Every structure is written in structure tokens, then in C-alpha cells.
Amino acid sequence: MESLPNFSLLRPRSIAEAVAARAGAGEIRFLAGGTDLLPALRHGLMQASTLIDLSNVAELRGITSDREGVRIGAGTTIQELSAHPLVARDYPAVAEAAVAIAGPTHRAVGTVGGNLCVDTRCRFYNQSEPWRTANNFCMKLAGDICRVAPKADRCYAAYSGDLAPALIAHAAIAEIIGPAGLRHAPLAEIFTDDGIVYLTLAPGELLVSVRLPAAPGWRSGYEKIRTRGAIDFPLVGVAVALRCENGKLRELRVVVTGTDSCPLSIVGLDDLCALPLDEALTRLDKLVRKQVGPMETTLAPATYRRRVVPVLARRLINRLLPGVPA
């Protein structure tokens, strides 16, 4: 069993203190629930000289609402999110994604911010140190090539967080604070399609909250496939949000996790809304299969994962269309 390396632990009580602490020297990281970070440190996937424990920063926690929508603090636990009645009522994809994350003990301490910033994954990376040494490492850590795309000039580890696609399908806005002050950005923009540098957050930036705009008339859902029915990361996860008028599809969003190095918003869906449903779903199948880019990052083959994405999308759309209770 690999042991946790030594590090200093800082325990700020405010966002300002946390951001100031992050500006110090050395390899400094934010620690939320620790369910991803601490195992990564133990397996030697990351180094840290100092961890900034965010659990005492009350400003980061909680879910509030107003007429504009809902604000979810980055320090809110996944368990709190999954059990929140307003989230379940108005943003069901988010509640469904939350309850599908890991297991109950992870959800009790794992946070929204930690889930969104969770490291990308690959079967050549998420291994013990002896395994990686024996297999000559990979580009994401200590090696030269991406083992799933040896000719590529970047790493193809897959972003596999469950919450991001559901929040992005609801047009979430991220609130971010850092040395340069406070800024807001569409949540989709904090990700980039690179297995190593998968976040666009600048050094020292802290995710403070995500805001979901009010969603009258929207229906949404989330489905994932995974090896076991609990605990496991998604091999593929799909969030769908749609809005109908007079029984007709008017807006459709499909966001995928587990296939690419960032959550992938399927583009070109506007034209589909005008088509008869059968035709729209057939076109959707083609669009999705063309846009997702799963690689052999999991033990389940990439071809299977590419084929299952449109199946989940189709299943969700059929579930969410009027006539079926939301």
C-alpha cells in the first residue's frame, strides 16, 4: 500500500485567506473533500508541499435561490446537492448526476468544486507506481507519449466527472476568484480538451460557486454507464436538457462526459428541433457519434462507448418528452 507523503496543511476560514494562501511558494493545492486528491497523492500521481483545506470556509458552502435561479457553493457536498428539493425539482439532471457519483461515503464529503475539478482519467495513468514503472509511464506523468494515441502531441486522458455535463446542460455559470479578482464564465469554458491541462483556471484561481439560471419549461435528466452499478466513474455519461412548446421540441442540449478530455457539448442540435421525432433522433445518433472522441482510456472498448452515447441520449429524450411525467 502506498503511503500519503508529508505535506503542510493550511486551514483558512475565508475565501480571501484561501486565495492568499495559494499564492505562497511550492507545490500548493486546494483540498476539498479529498476523495480524488488524497488517493492521487498516495499513488504518486501528484505532488503537494502544502494543501489548503477548504472545509472551514463557510462562504463556499450552501445552496441559495432567487428569481434568477440557484447558486451552488463549490464547498457544498454532493450529498447535500443530491438531496436538495429545489435542485431535484428544477434541475433534475443535476440531482440525478449527483446521486450517481461514487458511493454514499464519497458523496458525504466530496464537494461540487472538487467534482468539477476532478483529474482526468486513463487506464495507463490511474495505476499504482510499480505498474506505471513497469509499463514505462505515459505522457500525463513522467513519460513521453500518450499510450492511447502514441503519435499524438497531447494526452487523451478522459474527463469523467458526472456533475459537469448536467450543470452545463443547464447553462451553468462559474464564479471564480483568484489573484486578479472575481470573474464569471460559462462553466463549459473552465474546461479544455487536453488530458493534462484540462482546466482553464489560472494558477491560484478558486472555483467559488456555480449559478444555474432559472429554467421554467426545461426538463432534464442524466444517465451513465459504468462497470458496476455503484462507485464507478462513468464509462460514458450523458446529460440532456430540452424545452418543448405546444408539444413540440424547441430547444435541445446534449452534453457528454467520459469520452473526451473535457465535457463535450454536442453542436448542431438547433436544426433537429424542427424535424419529426424519429428523424431528429436518427440525425442525433449521427451527430453524436461523429463528435464524441472516446479513446482506449478504459477497459471498455472505445467503439462500445461511442455507440452507447447516442443510446443514452435517445433514452433520455424519450423519457423527457411531454406525455411522460417529468
Ligand SMILES: Cc1cc2nc3c(=O)[nH]c(=O)nc-3n(C[C@H](O)[C@H](O)[C@H](O)COP(=O)(O)OP(=O)(O)OC[C@H]3O[C@@H](n4cnc5c(N)ncnc54)[C@H](O)[C@@H]3O)c2cc1C
Ligand atoms: C472509488 C471512487 C469512485 C469515484 N467515483 C466517481 C464517480 O462515479 N463520478 C465522479 O464524478 N467522481 C467520482 N470519484 C471522484 C471523486 O470522489 C468525486 O469527483 C468528488 O466529487 C471529488 O470532490 P472532492 O471534494 O473530494 O475533491 P478533492 O479530491 O478535494 O479535489 C479534487 C480536485 O479539485 C480541486 N479543487 C477542489 N475544490 C476546488 C475549488 N473550489 N476550486 C478549485 N479547485 C478545487 C483540488 O485541488 C483537486 O485538484 C470517485 C472517487 C473514488 C475514490
